[in-house]
Amino acid sequence: MKKQLGPSDAIFPVPAALIVSGIKEKANIITLAWIGVASSTPPTIGISVRKQRYTLELIRKTGEFSVNFPGASLYKQVDYCGMTTGRKTDKFKETQLTPIESKKIKPPIIKECPYNIECRVSKEIIIGDYIHILGEVLESHVDLDKVDNSKRAGFDMSKIDPLVYFAQAREYWRVGEKLGDSYSVGNQIKKKS
Amino acid sequence: MKKQLGPSDAIFPVPAALIVSGIKEKANIITLAWIGVASSTPPTIGISVRKQRYTLELIRKTGEFSVNFPGASLYKQVDYCGMTTGRKTDKFKETQLTPIESKKIKPPIIKECPYNIECRVSKEIIIGDYIHILGEVLESHVDLDKVDNSKRAGFDMSKIDPLVYFAQAREYWRVGEKLGDSYSVGNQIKKKS
Numbered sequence: 001m002k003k004q005l006g007p008s009d010a011i012f013p014v015p016a017a018l019i020v021s022g023i024k025e026k027a028n029i030i031t032l033a034w035i036g037v038a039s040s041t042p043p044t045i046g047i048s049v050r051k052q053r054y055t056l057e058l059i060r061k062t063g064e065f066s067v068n069f070p071g072a073s074l075y076k077q078v079d080y081c082g083m084t085t086g087r088k089t090d091k092f093k094e095t096q097l098t099p100i101e102s103k104k105i106k107p108p109i110i111k112e113c114p115y116n117i118e119c120r121v122s123k124e125i126i127i128g129d130y131i132h133i134l135g136e137v138l139e140s141h142v143d144l145d146k147v148d149n150s151k152r153a154g155f156d157m158s159k160i161d162p163l164v165y166f167a168q169a170r171e172y173w174r175v176g177e178k179l180g181d182s183y184s185v186g187n188q189i190k191k192k193s
Numbered sequence: 194m195k196k197q198l199g200p201s202d203a204i205f206p207v208p209a210a211l212i213v214s215g216i217k218e219k220a221n222i223i224t225l226a227w228i229g230v231a232s233s234t235p236p237t238i239g240i241s242v243r244k245q246r247y248t249l250e251l252i253r254k255t256g257e258f259s260v261n262f263p264g265a266s267l268y269k270q271v272d273y274c275g276m277t278t279g280r281k282t283d284k285f286k287e288t289q290l291t292p293i294e295s296k297k298i299k300p301p302i303i304k305e306c307p308y309n310i311e312c313r314v315s316k317e318i319i320i321g322d323y324i325h326i327l328g329e330v331l332e333s334h335v336d337l338d339k340v341d342n343s344k345r346a347g348f349d350m351s352k353i354d355p356l357v358y359f360a361q362a363r364e365y366w367r368v369g370e371k372l373g374d375s376y377s378v379g380n381q382i383k384k385k386s
Contacts, residue, residue, distance in 0.1 A: 002309070002334040004296060005347055009236035009330060010308070011228060012262060012350070013206045013357050013368070016375075035204060036229020037360070038241050039320035043202035046239055046325070048231050069205060075372045079379030095382060103197060115203070116195070125318065127232035127327065132239070134320065137202060141195040153361040154198055157205070164206050164357060164368055167230075168346040170376055175206070175357055176369030179268045182209075183363055186272030189288060 010168035016078045018068040018113060019047060020099070021058035022086075023106045027099050029091045030055040031082030033167040034130075035067065043137040045119055048130045054087045056131055063121045064105035065135060068113035072163045072174040077112075079172070104138040114160045116141040203361035209271045211261040211306060212240060213292070214251035215279075216299045220292050222284045223248040224275030226360040227323075228260065236330035238312055241323045247280045249324055256314045257298035258328060261306035265356045265367040270305075272365070297331040307353045309334040 014033040022028050030053065038046035045067060049056050059065050070078050077095040084091060092099055099108035102118045109116035119135030126132075148156040157175075164173040179185075207226040215221050223246065231239035238260060242249050252258050263271050270288040277284060285292055292301035295311045302309035312328030319325075341349040357366040372378075 001337040002293075002302075003337050003340050003347075005333045005335055007236050007330045008310070008333040009230050009233050009238070010333065010346060011208055011210070011230055011238060011260070011310070012308075012353075012355050013208060014230070015204055015206060017204070034230040034233070036231075036239055036241075037202050037204055037207070037227040038229075038239065038318075038325045039323035040202050040227075041322040042320070043200050044320050044323075045202070045204060046229055046231065048229075067204070072372060076378045076381055079373070079375050079377070080382040081379075083376060083379045083383065100195075109195075115205075117201070117204070122320075123318070125231075125316070125327075127235070127237050127315075129234040130232035130237075132231045132327075134318075134325075137200045140198045140201040140203065142198055144194040144196050147196050152363055153203060153359070154196075157359050157362045157364060157366075160205075162205050162359075163372075165375070166346070166350050166355075167375075169350045170345055170374055171350060172372040172375060172378070173350075173368045174370055174372060175366045177367055179265060179356075179365040179367060180272070181363055182272050182358070182360075182365060183276060184272070185269045185365070186274070186276045188269055189273040190276065 012166050013164045014167055015069060016163055016165035018070060018081060018110055020066045020107045021055050027108050028058055028086030029081045031078050033165050038134050045135050046132055048132045050129055051131055054085055062106045064107055065119050066102055066107050066109045067117040068110040069115040070113050070163050071161045075163055075172040114143045114146050205359050206357045207360055208262060209356055209358035211263060211274060211303055213259045213300045214248050220301050221251055221279030222274045224271050226358050231327050238328050238330060239325055241325045243322055244324055247278055255299045257300055258312050259295055259300050259302045260310040261303040262308040263306050263356050264354045268356055268365040307336045307339050
C-alpha cells in the first residue's frame, strides 16, 4: 500500500557537493544537492541553481566551476555553505576551507575535499525557476592518501568516508556497510532464471 | 597532496534507481545511476541513457517513465536490471518485482520499491553518446509503513533503508549513522564567525 505525496522532487541519496566559482579572493562556495551525471562520453555533470544565485553570475564570468566532494566530517561546513550567500560573506574564510589551484580552469578546488572535479560549461537550459548547467569534466583529483590502484575507481571509497545527503528529509548521513559489487551480484539472479 | 585522475565522471553518492518505461506486459526496468534533480519548480528529474538503449525507445513511445528507489535489500535485483537488456528479457518476471498502476502515467511503478516518482518528459538534450532526458514530476508515492508525518519529508528515511551506489567503484552500500540536520548544523559555524 502506497501513499501519494504529490509532485515531489525527492530523489535519494544525493551528494551535498561544494561548487566553487569565481577566481582568487573572489572565489565562492555553494552547496548543491541538485547534481547528476549527464553523460559519460564526454564526461558531463549537470548542476541546477536558482536564477538569482550569486554562483550563477560567477559561473557565467569564467564559464567554469569546480565540484568538490566532502568527507562526512565536513558536514557542518557543507551546511554553512548552503545557508549563506557569497554576495556578503567570504565562505572560504568563514569555513577555513582552503582554495588550491585547479589544473585546467580558473576557479580553485577545495583542498579539504578528498575528491574534486573541474568543469567547463557546455550548455545552459532554463527549467522554470532554475538554470540547469551542463559542465564537461576536464580533470579530476583525489587525495593521495585515498589512492588505491587495486580498486576500480583508483581510490578507496571507504577512505573517502563520503557524506550522504537526503535533501527532502534535510538530513546528513554517512555510509555504513558495503553490500556487494555491481555487474556481479546480479549474476545470482541471472543464473537462477 | 592530490593525484590527477583525468576527466572522470565520478560523482558520489548516487542512487541506483529503477526506471520503468513501456506499458503493461511490455514494461521494462533499467537501473540508472545517471540521475539528478534538474529543477524544483517545476519539480524535474534528469536521467541520462545511451542512445542505443531499449529504455529510450520505450520512453519515447509514451513520453513517460517512472523512477523507483530501492531499499538496500533489493541490491541484487537492482544489479540484475543494470546487466540485462529488456529487448530479450522480461525483467519484472526474472526479478519477481511487481508492476503496479501509476496514478498519472501509463508505465507502472514498482511495488517493492519504497519510493516512486511518475515523470512526463519535458525535454531531450543530446550530449555526445547520451540522451539527457528531463522529466517533470507529476506524482510521488511512498510505502504506507514508511509514512511519518513528524518528519519533514513525510516519511522516515531510516525506515526506507536506501541503497547507496558508488558508480565509479561499482559498489553498493547502505547508510550508517545520521550526522545531523541541514539548515541547522551550519549555524555552529555561523555563530562563531
